[in-house]
Amino acid sequence: MNDVLFWTLAVLAVASGVMVFRFDSMARATFSLLTSLLCVAGEVLLLGMDYLGIVIVLMMTIEMAIMAVFMIMYMMNPAGLMPMTMIHNKRGAAVICVGVFVLLAVGIFLAPWPGRRGKPPADVTMDLGMSLMGPQMLTMMTLGMALFATIVSSVVLATRRGRYDRLGDDLRAERSDDPVRGGVGR
Amino acid sequence: MSLELFMLLGAALLCVGLFGALTQQSIVMLMMGLELMLGGVIVGAAAAWHYIAPAAPDGQVLVVLAVTAMALEMAIGFAVVTALFRSREVDMTDMAAELKE
Missing domain, CATH: 1.20.5 (Single alpha-helices involved in coiled-coils or other helix-helix interfaces)
Known part of the structure; x- marks a missing residue:
């Protein structure tokens, strides 16, 4: 059961992580990232960190909602109505990333990991x-x-x-230069 | 489920995020790549806690640290984009670098 859950979440996390950079629409990219990070939270829950898993779920949901707002504010083509690419040096980056992954994978399988010591506390x-x-x-x-x-x-x-x-470069102006007058003593 | 598989998942997420952070021109998209990389770090830290030293709470503290780093990166990133956009009307890394010269 846990294996099925692990593989489902893992594949979904990586796949939606890849889709973040393939979607044309900014909103879709944001929600794809949200899916990926929620799967990460699922894996954390699967590992037995109940509190931190829930914290990640809550934090990421709100963070991505804010991110969607900023995306639509700053980026052209928020709805993805026309195809676009805004990337540079794709080949070099791909080589670097595959290299890093191979290096990490080799390290993961060759490292003499210590055995499990102790067991998780009750709470x-x-x-x-x-x-x-x-x-x-x-x-x-x-x-x-x-x-x-x-x-x-x-x-x-x-x-x-x-x-x-408001107060000039030396901060010594008599009155603050505000677009709207008012406030304390002005 | 084993430590290696979880670590492999973390490495995969880290590399996908690295690819995004290296290729994307838009600063907001670049930050999404950084978030994915930190997601990989979280999976790795959680797996290390569960499979190596579950009795010590340090692994959990590491996850707290990564989650906080995610939040800080996001907040500062958006503040920088706002400042940059206000002064130069740009939201892409290449344009920001060109205008500096």
């Missing part, structure tokens, strides 16, 4: 939580800082008017 999620709030606290704090830095930098990058636009 895998509890184990993860206790680890993140205990011995792996530094990892968790680093991730938190990275996420916070991402919030700040994405706002800085995406904003149209920064403080230098």
Whole structure:
């Protein structure tokens, strides 16, 4: 049963991963990527990581919904009504990718993998939580800082008017130069 | 099901994603390739946890790390595309490189 599930999910994951770069339509490519990543989540669930599998499902669904919006905003031909190719150096990339895959596959089959040591705890999620709030606290704090830095930098990058636009290059303007007057004390 | 098969699946996803990241000209499509590559990493990490050291939670922490990397890449990627599009009206890597010169 698990074997059938593994093979179905694996084939679907790789096939829809390939289709991401073959579809003309951006929306279809996004949902193809969603299918692929949901299959990845399925494999993670199959391996017994219940919580993380569900997290991946939820995260990817929302992420791909946002991605579809950006796709339609920025890209020509969002509906795929005309065929298009926007690729460069296809042959070189194919050679590199096949080479990397062969290298990895040889490594996978030749590596002396250690045997299974121990067995999973009764509550895998509890184990993860206790680890993140205990011995792996530094990892968790680093991730938190990275996420916070991402919030700040994405706002800085995406904003149209920064403080230098409002208050001049030396930030010493008497009044801020806003398209709409108002706000506190202006 | 075995460790090798899961690793092979991870490698396949990584290579498909690498192909996309190398060939696609559109920045958003390029980011899709990166997402696929990280998907491969997640499968590999989960398999390593399950088949090598299920008693230690470190494998799960690795998956958390990969998932976070996915989210960060996505957010920063879209912010960069927005900034680039606003200043130069481009959404392709080649055009962005040309205009720099």
